[in-house]
Amino acid sequence: GEDVEQSLFLSVREGDSSVINCTYTDSSSTYLYWYKQEPGAGLQLLTYIFSNMDMKQDQRLTVLLNKKDKHLSLRIADTQTGDSAIYFCAETANSGNTPLVFGKGTRLSVIA
């Protein structure tokens, strides 16, 4: 079945850029997502990208998609302590009734 892989941990210094990487196996993936989970909370949608795009920028967030390598990344510029959280990558083919496939999440720790 489809699979989404992420590294489990990332540690960065406050003010640096963070890059969280994700790879997926489903070649029919049409939509790819990044979610953020703060401690004790649910998942919050951060951003998403269509497979016909290779980049999307939203303030401090930049999403890069390499469809050939099935690689997605999330760059957070000027990382702040409030960015400390678990970040989940997810994907779906263009089907409304199927669940998203999630990675296991990357825990980002920001050191002051």
Place this chain on the structure above:
Amino acid sequence: DVKVTQSSRYLVKRTGEKVFLECVQDMDHENMFWYRQDPGLGLRLIYFSYDVKMKEKGDIPEGYSVSREKKERFSLILESASTNQTSMYLCASRPGTGGLAQYFGPGTRLLVL
């Protein structure tokens, strides 16, 4: 704004009890989902529903059942709670039109003693 609410943030139950976790969404979404989240295992799909009275098993349905009598409400039932069901439970909803995101509730942290 999409709102998904869950009936409890924290629950403590005893082994063998019947447990109901309720989820309500206010955006008329066709699809609703129940996940559990455990350290190192990520999100695991228990059940989902794409319409009223419809349900589909996810990856780990054993020990759980669900009910969807109304479009906005999706209930997860633990018929006889066990200690290995101690976990964080997350509900989500999604529109029926393809490709749009899932929206999550705040989660219920369940402890089974």
